[in-house]
Amino acid sequence: MIIGSRREVALLVMIGLLIGIAVGLYLSWGLWPVEDYSSTPAQVKREYIPEYMVLIAERYMFDGDLPAAKARLSELGVPEPAQAVADLAGQYIREGREVSKIRALAQLAYGLGTATSGLAIYINPAGVPTATPTSPPSPTATSSPTFTPVPAVTPAATPTPPTSAPAASPTPVPSPTAGRLVFWLTERRRICGQGEGPGRIEIFVKDDEGQAYPNVAVELAWSDGQETIYTGLKPERGLGFADFQLVDRAQVYTVQLAGSEEQVEGLTGDPRAAGCPPGTGYVSWQLTFTGNRR
Structure with missing residues (x-):
């Protein structure tokens, strides 16, 4: 009797497990299938x-x-x-x-x-030429000869006068680093375009070897406003490029670069005032500045 009852219990347990597995598979695959919630x-x-x-x-x-x-x-x-x-x-x-x-x-x-x-x-644009002025560390070559004569500047010491005379040459050493970056206008072009405006002022800044200059401040002014833009913010046009949209044709604009003493005046947004032929839709200006250290 006891053996028979144990077998019946084991059989009932097995049947219960099988029923539970079947119900679980039915619920997970049939009623509540797994859905893909991978988000984009x-x-x-x-x-x-x-x-x-x-x-x-x-x-x-x-x-x-x-x-x-x-x-x-x-x-x-x-x-x-x-x-x-x-x-x-x-x-x-x-x-x-x-x-x-x-x-x-x-x-x-x-x-x-x-x-x-x-x-x-x-912004740190690639290929910034500002590294070139600091790259020639001439102080390493000049520091040893220039620093030794400095304490020998006193004329009382007789052994050092021969070396103190050439030591007067440290004055030109700081001149390359102290040289100011100066720009001047080398080309001014008027472009009379067809179609709807507005026109633009396009600025190109480079050195005398044709290397573009980024991060140069360009100051624009007109009768009731002013704005400062920077070269290099549109790298697809070049690191030395900057532009400004002439939204008001009635205005006459003035352009001046930081480090330049000359102002470019008379940049009007009106095709007639700019002397464009009849039928011109808009006028744009292209200014090229060349810079060098002085």
Whole structure:
């Protein structure tokens, strides 16, 4: 009797397990099948999109892969993602966010060609020629001969007069580094275009060897306003390029570069006032400045 009852209990347990497994498989595969909830960047909540854009910018700062950064931004589903990066960088500046995040966003905006003049101080464009003035560390060659004569400037010491005479040459040593970067206008072109305006003022800055100069401040002024733009914010046009849209044709604009004493005047947005032929839709100006250290 006891043996029979044990077998019956074991059989009932086995039957219960089989029924439980069958019911579980039916519920999981039939009534409540597993659904794929893998999300895409476009499904990110709007409040998290800025953080995702910062991650994209930081990744770009790390690997420099601009096509990959563009692809990641396009997956967000944000209209005009390139401009959104520049706008977010400006927002972070106003809010006093972390400089590292602002720098990453500004660098990405620079790569996308949407960086504004306010982001220039956070951008480190590749190939900046400002490294060249500091690269020739002539003090290493001149420091040993120039520093030893300095204490021998006193004329009382007789052994040192021969060396103190050439020691007067340290004065030209600082001249290369102290030389001021000076620009002058080398070309001014008027472009009378067809179709609808507005026109633009396009500025190209280079040295006397043709090397483009980025991060040069360009000051524009007109009767009721002024603005400062910087070269190098549109790298696809060149590191020495900057432009300004002539939104008001009735205005006459003046351009002056930081480090230049001359002003370029008479840049009107009116095709008639600029002397363009009849039927001209808009007028643009191209100014080329050449710079050198003096």
